[in-house]
Amino acid sequence: MIHLMRHARTPASDAYLTSGPRSRTTPLSPAGRAEASAALPPPAVGLVVTSDYARTAATAALLRLPPGVPQHTDPRLDEVDYGDFDGGPWQDYGHWLETAGPDAVPPGGAESWAGCLARTLDALAGLADSGVPTLVVGHGYQYSALDHHLRTGSLPRPLELGPAPHVTALPLAPGTLTGLARRWAAAAGPDADALVARWSARNPDTAPALRAAVAGLRSLGLRLGTDHAPPRPVIRAATHDGRPVGHLDEDTFTPAAPDGTGTTPIPLGSAGAGTRLLETAARLRTTPPASPPPTAADPTTEEF
Structure with missing residues (x-):
């Protein structure tokens, strides 16, 4: 069993300020030190793992853990970039995120929100596989995302x-961790922007239409993931529960039919392509998936 805990309070968290890689030495506030000292850790902890941030290490050091419990850091548990x-203010980042989408890398940053959660899930799934009862002291976005998934069963949307306690x-x-990590990896595509940049450099004439298409799909709240399988790479758009909406290549958008098969492509450079693309994607986003034929129950299948 893994227990995930957000670090104790800091001056930044009390003021609802972001505190990422440029603020990794932010200390706990006096109130944070007091709450960490008073907190009851889960029983039978055999390992403590923190992010590579001062506030998570300080929180772990103040918890009333049995003596001799090993502790180490894992940078995959670090805060959002x-x-x-x-x-x-977090609201400034949130407003940008609402427009850009969780797969976009913020200005001046190196990693998207989706990429940050992907590495976190990778770290947590690995710890779960070890079989050692582990306490992870991490960050608020991790707690909120996992708590959301446990309560709703859906993939987290930032x-x-x-707020995380x-x-x-x-x-x-x-x-739970293995299933969510698998679903997130299937839906997420932090390198979609890199593929757009490569296509734009190769075909500058369609670059504006391509960028507009990507921005439009993200504005609908869709997840963009890349598929590098032959014959050529594509960017796949899907709802947050994994239903396909369509895919982009360098110069076309191909909508997905409700049964998942391809339909008539929309050339990005054609007249009215942007409007048709958004109208089609918006319709497919809300179209219920086709019911599959009944199959015998698989007793080994887990639901997450």
């Missing part, structure tokens, strides 16, 4: 997440 929003342990079963 806020880029130029680091140190400013602007739907509530400090120094409260969230129990995470290994199957």
